[in-house]
Amino acid sequence: MKSTFDVSDKLFELYHRVHRLVNESMTEEGVSLARSKFLFFLSKLGPCRSTDIACALNFAPRTVTEAIDGLERDKLVERKPDPEDRRAKIVSITDVGRVVLEAAEHPRKQLIEEIFSALDDEQLDQMYDIVSRLVVKADEIRKRKEDAELTPAEAAQ
Incomplete structure (x- = not known):
């Protein structure tokens, strides 16, 4: 019988291997997995502020700014003044960004299909449920930890 630590270690090993393979295949098509997250977000939700991206993707604002700088340099996104706040910029994906994202998605999906072809339909359903x-x-654990960190006054609200 495998211990929870054995299973956990195997899950982390799988995650890292798949992550590395997916990143390599996407990078060969012109955009890394990390950069594709930004492009995918912008393609689905449309133009928004970098602070919105940071909040949605749970990244530090500085990380988002640096990523957007690189994406803009490569003509994958563009910044325009925010009509509601002259200090802010609205970031949107460009046509070039859409083409690059689409080109990178195909090998990602193909690779995932190949990896998961090791499972039959029943095993895939079981894995999904687990x-x-x-x-x-x-x-549940994250929420419990966050609730424990609240001051009594915050918890009362």
């Missing part, structure tokens, strides 16, 4: 239960449990 991972979903673990996600729910992790969310």
Whole structure:
């Protein structure tokens, strides 16, 4: 019988291997996995402020600014003045960014399909259910930790 630590280590090993393979295949098409997250976000939700991106992706504002600088330099996104706040900029994906994102998505999907072809449909359903239960449990633990960090006055609100 495998211990929870054995299973956890194997899940982390899988995650890192898949992450590395996906990143390599996407980078060959012109955009890394990290950069594609920004492009995907902008393609789905449309133009927004960098602070919105940082909040949605749970990145530090400085990290987002640096990433946007690089994406803009490569003509994958553009910044325009925010009509509601002259201090802020609105970031949007360019046509070039859409083409690059689409080109990188194909090998990512192909690679994921190939990896998961090791499982039959029943195993895939079981894995989905198991991972979903673990996600729910992790969310419960995160919420419990966040609630414990609140001051009594904050908790009362």
